[in-house]
Amino acid sequence: MNEQEGRASRHEPVPTTTSPIGMPDSLTVRSEAAAAVGAELLASGMASYRVRWAMSRTAHALGLDSFTSLVSYTDITATATLNGRYRTRLTQPRHVGVDVDHLHRTQRFVETLPERGVTADEVFAALAAIRARGPLHGRVVNALAAGFACAAFAVLNQAGPVEAGAAGLAATVGQAVRRTVQLRSWNHLLITVIAAVVAACVYLVAIGVPSAAGWVGGDLMGGYLASVLFLVPGFPLITGLLDLVRADYAAGLQRLTYAALIIIGAASSVWTVSLAVGVEPVAAEPLGLALPVELGVRAAATFVGVLGFALIFNSPWRIALAAATVSLLANSARFALTETGIPIQVATLVATVLVGLLAYAIARSRHVPRTAISVPAVVIMVPGYAMYTAFALVNAGQPAEAAILTLEALQTIIGAAFGLALAHLATSPAWRRVEQPR
Known part of the structure; x- marks a missing residue:
């Protein structure tokens, strides 16, 4: 038996780069x-x-006296104490993305x-x-999930069946390319640009061929922007806003900066194509459906769209469903409110409060992270279509219209963030306190 096999048989912790002697349960290994x-x-x-919170709880289970940390979007700086001694370390994940199953x-x-x-060996083994x-x-x-999600987005933006089908096909191909390139660990902005160009080109081909052949008529560009909405960075956008509400400015501003770059990269690519x-x-022409029928169509599109986004985030089926x-109920309520004349920003705030409360109830009863339910449920309410349209208007020489659309989009996003924050404040004592986990 060699030395490595002997260590494994005794379940001793594997030596780390910061603790080369591999002392079991030392301050270094525990931190x-x-x-x-x-x-x-x-x-x-x-x-x-x-x-x-998770690091603090793990640190106390490991027997550490305290574990104080500063978390940004890409790294963690933390100081652990034990019996009067302390150790400060910087930790960086190999990559930052979204994986609801691992989360x-x-x-x-x-x-x-x-x-x-708990021993450090048990923690390392579980991870x-x-x-x-x-x-x-x-x-x-994964690719089909993106396709159905973007087709649903197209329907929510008044696109007809031909446009929705073309948007779904384009998003399916775009997401397949995106995931393939992601496996190469390329830069996220570059991946976004590639996927957006592919999706936009596929949409134009999917619409252009039947139009040129005379099989369909009219202007069928209403689903063009919907074909790239699978690139909307919903998780960093929503969690970044929640970080700001919690006064976690380092993480919040970095997440929002990342989200803004991804949105600009996708919008630039679509406009260039x-x-x-x-x-x-x-913009697509209104379908002119009766209100009860439109409510049903929107509810179905919301369910399909959120389910698709949740699957893209690698959610288990029960969490995705x-x-x-949750989004079906909340987004239907939002649409009903807007039909009564309530501004979309206010309706979004009310709907996201409902999302937060329902997510809290499900998270407590099913032992799942609230974020895994609330973020996909709210992504369908993020005005990605409006943001991409505003970018196109700027480049088309219509800055006034673009400014109005951008302001409305930002107000809607802020309304969504405040709605979720209010739900957290109403249900979580930790959110109502200023103290941070230690």
Whole structure:
């Protein structure tokens, strides 16, 4: 038996780069284990407060006296104390993205830890098992999820069946390309540009061929922008706003900056393609459906769209279905409110409060992260279509119209963030207090 096999048989902790002698349960190893929990959650898309809470809870279970941390979008700086000694370390996840399955399992592991008595070896072993899990949904399901989500978005933006079908096909191909390139660990902005160009080109071909053949008539560009809405960075956008509400400015501003860059990259790509081809994206004409029928169509489109986004985020089916059901109820209420003359910003705030309360109830009863339900449920309310349209208007020489559309979009996003924040403040004592996890 060699030295490595002997160590494994005795279940001793593997030496780390910061603790080459591998002392079991030393301050170094314990702090590393607590930071590893935070790194896994951060890499999976968790908001900074929950990352700090999870690390603090793990640190106390490991027997540390305190664990104070500063969490940004890409790294964690933390100081652990034990018997008058302290150690400060910087931890960076290998990548930052969204993985609801890993997020859910890591948070559940932390929630089930005893108050004391856990070893660093047990923490590392649990995290290794979580990281070893591959994607829950294969490439085909992942691509189709994006396609159905964007087709649903097109319907919500008054696009007809032909436009919605073309948007779904374009998004399916675009997401397939995006996921393939993601496996190469390329820059996220570059990946976004590539996926947006591919989706835009596929949409134009899918619409252009039947139009040129005379099979369909009229202006069919209403679904053009919907074909790239799978690129809307919903998780960093919503969690970044929630970070700001919690006064986690480092993480919040970085998440919002990342989200803004992704949106600008996608919008620039779509506009460049339309400029090169010589087409202009236009708003779809209202379908003219009776209100009860339109309510039903919008409810179905909301369910399909949120389910698709949740699957893109690698959500287990039960979490994805829960998010879709919550959004169906909330977004239907939002649409009904706007039909009575209530501004979209106010209706969005009311709807996201409802999302937050329902997500809280489901999270407590099903032991799942609230974020895993609330963020996909709210993504369908993010005015990505309006933001992309505003960018196109700026480049078309219509700054006044673009400014109005941008302001409305920002107000809607702020309304969504405040709605979720109010739900958190109403249901979570920790959110009502200024103290941070230690």
